[in-house]
Each structure stands twice: as structure tokens, then as C-alpha cells.
Amino acid sequence: MASLSDLPIRDDLRGLTPYGAPQKHVRYALNVNENTHPIPEDVARDIVESLARAVLTANRYPDREFTTLRESLAAYLGHGLGPEQLWAANGSNEIIQQLLQAFGGPGRSVLGFPPTYSMHPIITAGVGSTWVAAERDADYEISPETAVRAIEQHRPDLVFLCAPNNPTGTALPLETIAAAYEATDGIVFVDEAYAEFMPKGQPSALTLLPGRERLVVSRTMSKAFAFAGVRLGYLAADPAIADALRLVRLPYHLSALTQAAAVAALSHAPEMLAMVDDIAFQRDRMVAELPSLGFHPWPSEANFVLFDGVEDPQATFRALLERDILIRDVGIPHALRVTAGTAAETDFFLESLASVTRR
Template sequence: MTGTDTPGSASASRAGTDTARVTRLDDLPVRDELRGQSPYGAPQLDVPVRLNTNENPYPLPEPLVERIAERVREVARDLNRYPDRDAVELRAALAEYLVRTGPADAPELGVAQVWAANGSNEVIQQLLQVFGGPGRTALGFEPSYSMHSLIARGTGTAWICGPRSADFTIDPDAAVRAIAEHRPDVVFVTTPNNPTGNAVPMETVLAIHDAAQRAKPSMVIVDEAYIEFSHGASLLPLLAGRPHLVLSRTMSKAFGAAGLRLGYLAADPAVVDAVQLVRLPYHLSSVTQATALAALEHTDTLLKYVERLKDERDRLVAELRTIGYEVTESDANFVQFGRFDGPGGAHAAWRSILDRGVLVRDNGVPGWLRVSTGTPEENDAFLDAVRDLKKEQEQGG
């Protein structure tokens, strides 16, 4: 046994002690830019009404569920084989959807201009892996979708917070100045913006894009996760002649398929070639591709639910203003409302609404909360809760 460590030896004892000492995240050799960060995620609480994650509240229609089962059954016979690595059939179907539902002046799109991944977050991650990374920077106009900055840091890309006006719009002149000053490698524009809900005018996006080309040139990523809910149209027409512009989309919101995790982009073919340099092999499973293809067969039905939600969204805006709240103009399937400047601020208001059985989102925007558009019954429950809250605040004041 000489020269061999046994469970009772001093060497094994020291190893056990060293292992036991690593009990916290801070004890691990985590990259410096990740220290002190928190994982992204909204509270998952068991309450009667959950309106905090911008989900589509309507379950998938039964004919679509049956079609998904059929398509998955078909691919299940070949699960011993890898999926189509390039998801050609799916990308072609996504391109057809974009053209069919987009503005009349949108460019023709095909497989070469569309890429798909596991949620729009993976799309953004792949873009930052290609165009960001150590020694490079990304700029976004905050408050906005916090995953942009989190994924930037996760890819070693330095994050720059760009300016946004007090009414949560982007001032084109201020944006152009920020781009000229910082010369970022990647610029994010979210329209409609999350969490505020307001859309960014095409003219502002064009000003940002042109400034980014003068500065570097830089990639400009327009996040259109909520575009189907907008009063306006997609910015697809801007892609023509602009190889540094990318539109990011998702099937989580309008398609009511948050559990599917399918995102996609439209861009110049060279961008699609670029992201394939960093995509993991066979990153989209056969089951994911089959499910997404089934959903695309039912877009007309699914978009009718979008129209219902737009009507309910507009009702929420009107009712909240009638009650006495400030509301940011919304082109999304959610509404930002406030202001909560009293004791405890927005978080105290969030807790009060939660105590009434309704979960909304505290995004950390001082004085404001965000509510997802639910079914009429869910929205009624929410409106009852905030009416009670308003009475409480008025009596307390």
C-alpha cells in the first residue's frame, strides 16, 4: 500500500477539505466580468394570475397540437440520426412567413437570408460570438431587454449603456453622438422595446445604422421579438442594401410557443454564413424543427390570437389611465405603468398586487411596473387589483 492514497490517508483528507471549502460561487475561478452578476429570470410563483413574463396566455389550438404530434411522430422514427444540421426546410418556411406577413416593400427572402436557433437569445449569443467578444464592445439603449447586456458579458463583450430620454424614447441626435463617441462593434435597438413597450421609428433606426457605419462600421441588431403586436410594420425593408443590419425574431410571443424555444434572424447572406462559424453542430433538434414547422402551418389561426391581445392591450392602457396611472405607449403585448414614488416605490406596489393574487413584473425601472396582456378574465383581475392599490395609496396619502 506504500505510495498509495487511501480514504483514510492524510492526502485524501486534505483533498476532501479543499473540496469542501468550495461552497460559494465566489470561491470558483469565475471570469471577472461575471462576478457579482445574477442569472436572468422572472419570479416563478404559484398564483392565480401570472402576467409577468410576456407569454401569450392562449394555449395552442387543438388542431395544431395534433399536427405537432404528427410531425414529431414522423421524425421520432429517425432520432437515431442527427437532425438536419442547417434546418433548411424550417428556414425556408420562416422566410416565407416573413415575406407573407411583412410590409409590401420588404425584400425577397430565402434560406440564405434566414437563420434559426434555440430562442432569440441563442441568436443574439451567436451574433455576439461572431461580431463581439474580448476587446470589442456592444451598445444598447437602456432600459431595454436585459439579456442583451448579459449575453454581451457572457461572450466577453464590453457593454456600453446608451442614452434614452425621460419618456423612454431614443433621441436620434443623442444616439448618434453616443455611437460616435464609443464606436461600438455592435449596436442593439429593441422595437417594440422591452420593458417599456414603445416602438422605435424607422427614421431613428436609420440614423443609428448610418452613424454606426460611419464609426466603425458596426453591426446593428434590431430586436423585433414583439413586432407582431405593433401598430406599425416590421423593419424588414431596411435590410435591402444594408449588410450590417440584422433583424432578430422569436416564436415565443406571437406564436404562443414560449416552451418551444425557437428564434430566428433575417439578414444579408454573409451574416448567416458568419453565425454558422460559431453555431454548435446539430444545435436544433429534429423535434424542435418539426414542432416549429407545424406551428408555421397554422400562422393564420395564431395571428388571430394576436389581434385579440392587441385589443386587450389597448383596453389595459385605457383603463389604467382612467384609474389614474401613467402609462407608456405600448406596441407590445405588455404595458408599463406607474408611477410609484411613495414608500417602497415600485417594489412595494408589486408586492401589493401580488397579495391580491396577480403577479406582474418589477423590472427595476424606478417607479414603474410591467404587466403582460392576459385573457380578458386575467386582465379584469389585474385591473381590480390596481384599482384597490390606487384607493389604498390615496387613503394613505
């Protein structure tokens, strides 16, 4: 059998390793920011019935424009958005890929602010674009001045921002997004995968869309909607952005089953989002209790907590894994990240962390 190095792979992909968080069968999987709460039974039943109806017509290609889904997404987001401003794909990663296929490519650059979502530079490399890393301010923040300075220095074709940021949970001021937009004539992409976990009343980047045809705001149903296994991401932007993505999307890229499941789930949005408050409570509880164990948790507006003060992250990771808990080493020195799960999961994590720390 040949090895990867034996194949005529692109030169810029040689030596790279694929993305992938550890996948292990454990009792408590708190490493990839999934929603660990189960889908309510009545909602699950309605989704299954919708899937059954979709299967009856699976001999035909799905609606290429996923019209009903776009209408449902527009109604869910509000903010005066129309279906023509929505676009969906198989997870927000495919949204990012399509955006980069349309506006990136060889000879073009993407500016980001690490530490941030690790797939941003990976997908950038996959389409042959250049990833440019800019520095954040103290405490993982990005001020308007910092964003503008980086844009003026590097003149990127796309600017990627994460709000709240992954893996730190840091909030991103709307002023920073607006300043970044004014500083570039390229695309400004705001990844709002964790937006539903932000404090109630805190405005989303969606409020900045009117009059900004190069601003793109993405969301996902993986987190707040507990739909990670369904793979449904989406964006809101000027309708011309969707026109650009039609040029690069694969035909019928969203299956009839994906569309049916997502539409059914969105019709139960209040029930699906009822678990968000509990997740935010568990997140805040960890932020409050971790200092008593000798760690420094960073403020988070997402469904996870990054904490540092970990003398040996890999040793702590392995010790927790021995106790059937999987969390995440995100590569930040002396830090680990843990997903906010159920009350029982949070109890066990805090108790186990205290125990392995005392050893």
C-alpha cells in the first residue's frame, strides 16, 4: 500500500495533518462543545415524522434552493431578514469552505486572530489561500484599533472574526466588527457559532448587516439546537453573497433529509433552546468554582470554559481520561478547555479535577 507521501499531492498540503479532536468512547465527552442535553422527546418524534415524509420522495433530488429551510431560518433569526439573505450548508465548516471558494483562492489572503477556531486556517489552506495571523490584545480581546491596524498592515481579501471566540469564549464588540468592515474592501466574516449562549439582550453582528453588503454572519444548529450530528450551518448576508456561493456549491448539496430535519427542529425553536439557560448556568458555575481549585478560568460567552494555571495539560488530560472524562487540549500553554454540559456532568468534572489535582 502507498503512503500519503508517495502520492502526487499538492505541495502546500505535504506534511499537514488532518483536523480531528480525539474521538474516544467515554462516559463524559466534554471536548468538542456539543450540546450534551438530549433533544426533547416530542421534538424528536416530530423530526422523525418529517424525515419519514421526506424519505417517500427521496427518489427525487431535493429542492436545490432549500426554499422552506431558508424561510424557516429567516423567521428564526428575525432582524428583518428575508429568505433571500439566508444560505445553508452541511455544517458551518462548509459555509466557510464555500465562502473561501468564492472569495479566496490562490493569490488571496485571509486575516485571522489566533487563538481562534482551528478550522479557519485549515480551510483557508485547503482552497490555496494564505492565512495571515494577527495578534490579539491582552485577555484575548480585539479592540477596533487592533483590528484596523492589522487590516491596514496586511491588506487581506477576507477578515475572519469569531464572536464569541473559540477556544477562549471571549466576546467581540460590535464596534470592532464595524471598524474592520470600514477598514477593508474585502469580505468580513463573523463566525457566531455560539451566539445563542451570549448574555440575553447582547446584540449580534446580525444588527450590522443593513448597508454592509460585504459582511457575512454565520451560525450553526450544532450547538444550541443539539444538532451536531445533522450537520446544518447557515449564514446571513446580502443576497449577492448567496449568488456568489451558487457559483461554487455542489449541485443539490443539502439532502432532503437534512432540510426536513432542520425545518422540523426550527419549528420547535423555543423547546430546543430551553436547554441554553441551563448550559449557560453550568458554564458560569465552572467559572465561579475553578479558582477554588487553583485554576484561572477566562470569562466565556459560549458553551465552554477555557482555564489556565494547568501545570501539565497533557498529564491532567490523561488523568481525567482515566476517569472517563474527555476534555480538550487546544494548544494554549498551561490551559485546557471543557464543554459546559449537564449539572451531573459538571459535578463529576469538578470533583474529578479536584481529585487529580490533589494527587
